Amino acid sequence: MNLRRDVFQAIADPTRRAILLLVASQSMTAGAIASNFDTARPTVSKHLQILTECELLEKEQNGREIYYHLNPKKIKEIADFIEPFRELWDDRFNKLEAIMKQYK
Amino acid sequence: MERKTKVNAEEGKQELIITREFDLPVRLLFKAYIVPEIVEQWMGTKVLVLESRAHGSWRFETSDPRGNVVFRANGVIHEFVPNQRITRTFEMEGTPFPVQLEFLEFEALTDDTSKLTMHIVFKSAEFRDQLLQLPFAQGLNMAHNRLQEIANKLK
Numbered sequence: 001m002n003l004r005r006d007v008f009q010a011i012a013d014p015t016r017r018a019i020l021l022l023v024a025s026q027s028m029t030a031g032a033i034a035s036n037f038d039t040a041r042p043t044v045s046k047h048l049q050i051l052t053e054c055e056l057l058e059k060e061q062n063g064r065e066i067y068y069h070l071n072p073k074k075i076k077e078i079a080d081f082i083e084p085f086r087e088l089w090d091d092r093f094n095k096l097e098a099i100m101k102q103y104k
Numbered sequence: 105m106e107r108k109t110k111v112n113a114e115e116g117k118q119e120l121i122i123t124r125e126f127d128l129p130v131r132l133l134f135k136a137y138i139v140p141e142i143v144e145q146w147m148g149t150k151v152l153v154l155e156s157r158a159h160g161s162w163r164f165e166t167s168d169p170r171g172n173v174v175f176r177a178n179g180v181i182h183e184f185v186p187n188q189r190i191t192r193t194f195e196m197e198g199t200p201f202p203v204q205l206e207f208l209e210f211e212a213l214t215d216d217t218s219k220l221t222m223h224i225v226f227k228s229a230e231f232r233d234q235l236l237q238l239p240f241a242q243g244l245n246m247a248h249n250r251l252q253e254i255a256n257k258l259k
Contacts, residue, residue, distance in 0.1 A: 099145050
């Protein structure tokens, strides 16, 4: 499967985005992450697995615990990272066009 | 919907090019860049200063609904040729981003259509890539703020 699409599918899910936000500031165990959600623990585990598979999250063994943290390199790579920027300008230019048509 | 706005950012280069074609005569496209009340509408920002002439300056400011200033940018205009060209600097205040140089070219395609080419030059390729990621980062922040609001309500 196309890796790029995997990454975008990964961040398309609101729970997975929330997980990314949680671990953005600090490494966390699966248990600590799951405690932030009402979702069943296995569901959270599945989300963590998906995020780890597409390398948005990295696992680190620390004693008996496994900690998850963000992989900033991968976040940076999110292939079409230009797209939000393009949409920002597209929105602005669409507005510009709509406004100026009134002056015709 | 057709993608009219194109962004071209070649790997490793410290520049990017935004192009867009408009169903507008070039004089109306240009007008949208020089009339402060119009700029405010489509940029979604407040125009504090906009001196559309060579050696003129500009300053924009955006506030959140509570009135806190969340964004302020300024620059100077180096070249100003009506209906053809604006060359200006752009600097975001209170951020680590260095000033960038913007070349805006306005072009008539037909009597009723026009094209804008925005060529932006950054201090380095790294700064360009960081700027490109800003909307994504802001999207994450907004999602985060919403989460925070919901969490606060549950308390």
